[in-house]
Amino acid sequence: MQNKLSIVLAGEAGQGIQSVENLLVLIFKKDGYNIFATKEYMSRIRGGVNSTTIIISDKPIIAWHEDIDLFLPFSYEAINRFKDKINYSTRIIVDKKYINYENSIDIPFNKTAEEIGSTIFSNTIIAGFLASLFNVNIEILKKTIFDVFAKKGKEIVDKNIIAAVRGYDLAKNYFEIFKINIQKDKKVAEQFLLNGADAISLGAVAGGCNACFAYPMTPSTSVFTNMALYSKKYDIAIEQVEDEIGVINMALGCWYAGGRALVTTSGGGFALMTEGLSLSGMTETPVVIHLAQRPGPATGLPTRTEQGDLNLALYAGHGVFPRIIYAPGNLQQAFYLSALAFNMADKYQIPVFIMSDQYFIDTYYNTEELPLNSVKSENYFVKTDINYKRYKITEDGISLRGIPGYGDGLIAVDSDEHDEDGRITEDLNGISLQMKNKRLKKFIKIKEATLEPVLYGQREYKILLIGWGSTHNIILSALENIKNNDLAFLFFSQVYPLHEKTKDYLRNAVKVIVIENNATGQFADLITKETGFETKYRILKYNGLQFTVEELVKKITEMI
Amino acid sequence: MENMFERQCEIAWCPGCGNFGLRKIVLSALKELNLDQRNTVFVSGIGQAAKAPQYMNVHYFNGLHGRALPAATGIKIANPDLTVIVESGDGDMYGEGGNHFLHTIRRNPDITVIVHNNMVYGLTKGQASPTSQKNMVTPIQVEGVFETPLNPLSLAIALDASFVARGSVGEPELTKELIKNAILHKGFALVDVFQACVSFNKINTHKWFKENTYKIDETYNPEDKIKAFELALKEYPFPLGLFYINKNKVVFEENLPLYKKSKEPLYKRKNDNIKDLLILKK
Numbered sequence: 001m002q003n004k005l006s007i008v009l010a011g012e013a014g015q016g017i018q019s020v021e022n023l024l025v026l027i028f029k030k031d032g033y034n035i036f037a038t039k040e041y042m043s044r045i046r047g048g049v050n051s052t053t054i055i056i057s058d059k060p061i062i063a064w065h066e067d068i069d070l071f072l073p074f075s076y077e078a079i080n081r082f083k084d085k086i087n088y089s090t091r092i093i094v095d096k097k098y099i100n101y102e103n104s105i106d107i108p109f110n111k112t113a114e115e116i117g118s119t120i121f122s123n124t125i126i127a128g129f130l131a132s133l134f135n136v137n138i139e140i141l142k143k144t145i146f147d148v149f150a151k152k153g154k155e156i157v158d159k160n161i162i163a164a165v166r167g168y169d170l171a172k173n174y175f176e177i178f179k180i181n182i183q184k185d186k187k188v189a190e191q192f193l194l195n196g197a198d199a200i201s202l203g204a205v206a207g208g209c210n211a212c213f214a215y216p217m218t219p220s221t222s223v224f225t226n227m228a229l230y231s232k233k234y235d236i237a238i239e240q241v242e243d244e245i246g247v248i249n250m251a252l253g254c255w256y257a258g259g260r261a262l263v264t265t266s267g268g269g270f271a272l273m274t275e276g277l278s279l280s281g282m283t284e285t286p287v288v289i290h291l292a293q294r295p296g297p298a299t300g301l302p303t304r305t306e307q308g309d310l311n312l313a314l315y316a317g318h319g320v321f322p323r324i325i326y327a328p329g330n331l332q333q334a335f336y337l338s339a340l341a342f343n344m345a346d347k348y349q350i351p352v353f354i355m356s357d358q359y360f361i362d363t364y365y366n367t368e369e370l371p372l373n374s375v376k377s378e379n380y381f382v383k384t385d386i387n388y389k390r391y392k393i394t395e396d397g398i399s400l401r402g403i404p405g406y407g408d409g410l411i412a413v414d415s416d417e418h419d420e421d422g423r424i425t426e427d428l429n430g431i432s433l434q435m436k437n438k439r440l441k442k443f444i445k446i447k448e449a450t451l452e453p454v455l456y457g458q459r460e461y462k463i464l465l466i467g468w469g470s471t472h473n474i475i476l477s478a479l480e481n482i483k484n485n486d487l488a489f490l491f492f493s494q495v496y497p498l499h500e501k502t503k504d505y506l507r508n509a510v511k512v513i514v515i516e517n518n519a520t521g522q523f524a525d526l527i528t529k530e531t532g533f534e535t536k537y538r539i540l541k542y543n544g545l546q547f548t549v550e551e552l553v554k555k556i557t558e559m560i
Numbered sequence: 561m562e563n564m565f566e567r568q569c570e571i572a573w574c575p576g577c578g579n580f581g582l583r584k585i586v587l588s589a590l591k592e593l594n595l596d597q598r599n600t601v602f603v604s605g606i607g608q609a610a611k612a613p614q615y616m617n618v619h620y621f622n623g624l625h626g627r628a629l630p631a632a633t634g635i636k637i638a639n640p641d642l643t644v645i646v647e648s649g650d651g652d653m654y655g656e657g658g659n660h661f662l663h664t665i666r667r668n669p670d671i672t673v674i675v676h677n678n679m680v681y682g683l684t685k686g687q688a689s690p691t692s693q694k695n696m697v698t699p700i701q702v703e704g705v706f707e708t709p710l711n712p713l714s715l716a717i718a719l720d721a722s723f724v725a726r727g728s729v730g731e732p733e734l735t736k737e738l739i740k741n742a743i744l745h746k747g748f749a750l751v752d753v754f755q756a757c758v759s760f761n762k763i764n765t766h767k768w769f770k771e772n773t774y775k776i777d778e779t780y781n782p783e784d785k786i787k788a789f790e791l792a793l794k795e796y797p798f799p800l801g802l803f804y805i806n807k808n809k810v811v812f813e814e815n816l817p818l819y820k821k822s823k824e825p826l827y828k829r830k831n832d833n834i835k836d837l838l839i840l841k842k
């Protein structure tokens with residue numbers, strides 16, 4: 001049995017929930033606890049209710065659970081918002097000076113903070129307090145505080161260390177009340193701690209990304225911020241462009257001239273890029289697009305999560321041209337696929353998507369290894385000679401890609417229908433049609449390179465659960481919790497094109513249940529369209545939050 | 561002597577179109593500058609003017625309507641050694657691409673932007689463009705153009721564009737020199753070029769441009785921004801020549817940290833030290 005304990009911190013934007021989360025995940029992980037953290041927040045800079053869930057466990061924990069063992073509300077509104085989620089076993093920690101709530105445990109965080117000079121230290125005191133309840137090594141606590149605050153100068157570092165230690169000591173009076181006992185694991189301290197945005201960004205660097213263009217839009221911005229952070233060391237050109245139309249066109253110009261650019265965006269921003277996507281298809285210029293989903297239509301719920309843009313990614317761009325869509329389900333896949341996206345875009349001269357969402361981007365957990373050795377940056381451009389033709393008709397539809405300045409050939413690309421030389425043409429039954437067929441042939445090539453879906457659970461199944469993208473870990477955790485010998489889970493980290501074997505997997509099932517974080521089942525529809533198999537059983541959620549494991553266990557059990 | 565940039569091919573412009581004149585001017589500028597064909601990239605949007613690169617022996621990126629500038633900037637980011645020249649129409653640059661025009665000037669990449677300004681949308685058959693003169697009647701603006709025409713020169717000077725000039729197909733020598741200097745200039749260089757559209761603009765004809773333009777006096781100092789702005793506001797007749805130059809602006813791509821370290825274009829680089837990046841996340 002897994003022994004775990006979840007802490008939920010909830011309060012107004014600006015009250016410092018985020019800084020407590022940032023400190024705690026590092027402290028717990030470095031002390032050897034398996035850790036998971038995710039946040040949900042409002043699209044505002046002050047006020048409202050934001051919350052973060054931190055789960056500490058003796059075994060790896062990779063998915064969102066809804067039980068709350070320790071609840072720390074920072075405001076009355078926070079209590080109201082979580083009333084339904086707390087139960088008799090939830091311990092509620094408050095500072096009665098500010099908040100009074102029945103059956104809660106009163107801890108004088110603010111008084112302690114005032115003693116060291118200011119209430120602004122109460123968040124660090126809380127971090128120290130919680131670390132102490134979990135018997136974290138005090139040196140790890142101090143070292144982490146030092147690392148996190150180092151940039152702010154010695155005085156701030158010192159004060160925060162004092163605050164953390166005060167919190168740490170304060171907790172000693174309450175050990176008997178909480179009696180927390182979770183096994184640590186030394187190995188965890190050496191593992192990686194990352195969130196989805198980190199994994200995608202690191203993967204991009206590993207895939208040879210050397211330019212990143214974007215226009216800020218939640219939840220895609222964290223990847224942009226990461227790339228900017230890595231840019232100096234890894235020589236990545238960063239530019240915040242005037243709009244998303246400019247972003248994708250800049251990226252295409254960059255690839256055309258030999259760069260490997262990443263664009264990162266969310267629904268509304270990507271909608272503006274669709275003409276550029278089509279340009280990538282027509283000019284056969286590679287591009288990698290990270291599309292971090294949030295609920296629409298229009299501005300929608302800017303800081304919430306949904307898998308609602310699959311159809312957008314599938315059908316965006318006028319005209320017919322091939323594309324690849326990856327949807328990583330865990331940190332390893334995100335790292336691997338993000339790197340692979342660059343190679344595939346380059347190899348097939350097409351747009352390649354990495355689809356994530358707010359939940360995936362903002363969720364942290366510790367993980368053993370990243371598949372560093374299985375990724376490498378592959379370049380496919382060639383040195384050209386004087387007879388070079390950018391769109392030479394070939395057997396498989398792929399022409400060698402030259403870049404200007406490398407060799408003697410001239411590289412002419414055209415958004416008009418063109419001939420082999422990249423010159424405009426309207427020879428409808430001649431070269432124009434040949435070019436259309438050339439691009440169609442690439443559909444066949446990329447289909448051959450499709451990643452197989454992964455099967456978990458029973459090999460001989462009757463009921464097959466299907467998921468894609470960010471629900472991977474949650475469905476997997478639910479599967480482990482449901483004891484049923486007929487049950488398996490088929491996961492797609494590539495949602496387009498679909499792998500040939502998809503049909504075989506479907507054929508073997510008596511009942512197929514597709515699980516998606518959107519209102520209509522966009523992936524289920526795609527499966528039906530591509531395979532002809534019915535997918536009428538669907539578990540869907542679309543209130544702007546991700547599924548929890550408990551919720552899925554219940555819904556799956558009801559449906560099977 | 562033969563010009564290696566000149567391509568022998570069918571050209572899809574109307575007989576008598578100002579584009580032919582500008583094509584000749586651009587070709588001689590390229591030749592006289594003795595540019596290396598292998599390092600010269602043209603970027604264009606969509607329109608009659610935007611077809612210009614198709615009729616030359618050059619590298620080109622003939623992208624989307626209005627989107628030449630971000631693509632050109634992306635090319636400079638990937639390889640600053642390339643000479644990048646944007647050639648497009650007034651509708652393309654100032655209408656559909658207006659936002660990029662503003663921000664590319666602010667960004668100041670080392671590119672040259674030649675705008676075929678015929679004060680009309682040619683390819684789509686004669687609708688008003690942002691530079692169409694007031695009261696011009698078109699199939700859409702049936703009562704005549706109502707909006708104030710966009711003045712690309714005063715706009716560019718207001719944004720402190722580093723090189724701002726106006727030429728005219730009717731003044732080939734002057735225009736060729738402006739284009740040559742624009743290409744040699746380090747930073748964003750705009751050359752707006754007056755030219756006639758014989759099919760769809762019956763007002764601003766070759767003759768009209770001759771009669772409504774004059775050359776800027778040789779004593780004029782283009783380094784004075786306020787004077788340049790004043791000159792740019794002059795209309796009927798319109799001045800031709802170099803309005804403004806700012807030689808002190810930092811070039812965008814040179815300011816990127818990766819090019820401060822090394823001049824190598826992106827395609828020559830390899831990052832092998834990803835392993836230590838991961839350590840950050842332990």
Ligand SMILES: Cc1ncc(C[n+]2csc(CCOP(=O)(O)OP(=O)(O)O)c2C)c(N)n1
Pocket residue numbers: 606607608609610625648649650651652653676678680681682683684689
């Ligand atoms: C997104 C988009 N909108 C509209 C068009 C249609 N279109 C093509 S060229 C053009 C205007 C061309 O005017 P200008 O740039 O002045 O070039 P000219 O033909 O006059 O040289 C328009 C509206 C298009 N190709 N793409």
Ligand SMILES: [Mg+2]
Pocket residue numbers: 649650651676677678679680681682689
């Ligand atoms: Mg025009």
